[in-house]
Amino acid sequence: MHEIRLTGALDPRGGWAAAACPIGRTLEVVGTRSAMLLLREAFYGTTRFDDFAERVGISQPVAAARLRELVDEGLLEREPYQEPGQRARMQYRLTDKGADLFPALVALMQWGQRWLGPSGVELRHRDCGQPVRAELRCADGHPVPVDEVDLATAG
């Protein structure tokens, strides 16, 4: 049993899900492969246009289009910067909104490691050196397995 449980009068069956579901709306913003991978690169510290395109492995036109969308959506900010003695350049940096997607990327990463084979890299907590994992907890701090989750009306 891997399903979550639906409670009360709530009934996503019938259609609210398609339009209002926050997963669907999120995927409207970052639902493409290139968008996700560009964000990954941003977490890796990449800031420059050419590096984004090369490291993600996408063409420059695609990188330009996707980066502009991410900037328009407020996940990245584009700003000029200038090192002394150099000419001005552009850099892309994660906003708070963009950085808040990190748990989702970590969750995807750890699923890939577990089910598609190890990749030779891992995330660690700087303070203690232990691996970092994305996990579900309730506000009381209890770990929550899938089958203990209810989907309920908010408020």
Place this chain on the structure above:
Amino acid sequence: MHEIRLTGALDPRGGWAAAACPIGRTLEVVGTRSAMLLLREAFYGTTRFDDFAERVGISQPVAAARLRELVDEGLLEREPYQEPGQRARMQYRLTDKGADLFPALVALMQWGQRWLGPSGVELRHRDCGQPVRAELRCADGHPVPVDEVDLATAG
């Protein structure tokens, strides 16, 4: 500062990321909008073909193609079942591999709630009634903010 830190000899800049990155490989499997939403429906307890297509809001041909891919990849299993007095039907159920994507979906859902506006539903822990969240913790149980994460070679 929202970047993670790269340690040691590791240097994803230059190309390992594109091919070996577990995020990229994961997105090869569930990187389409329809795949993600079908999995969401599976977590909601949907099991039948027509319901998947209707609730996700995709056409039947697309639902058929995507479901078959998810079955082929081992995230769903397709099996006939029969209620007494009824004719045989097909159902799709999450495997352990599929169910293990739940933290990723929760992370996407909570990002949508926070940055794109509330949706009127939320996930709660059945035992205590508290909201459920996807968060990053190290193996010692410490919550880990983005800027305390290192990307290191595994092992």
Place this chain on the structure above:
DNA sequence: CAGGATCCCTAAGGATACTG
């Protein structure tokens, strides 16, 4: 109910060439 077949449209993305 659970699809398959067919046709069509659009969006994602690559290749190449060019510019401030």
Place this chain on the structure above:
DNA sequence: CAGTATCCTTAGGGATCCTG
């Protein structure tokens, strides 16, 4: 370096009709 412009291919997805 940081793109834009142009052209092209492919994949995602919708609509309609049909079948066991």
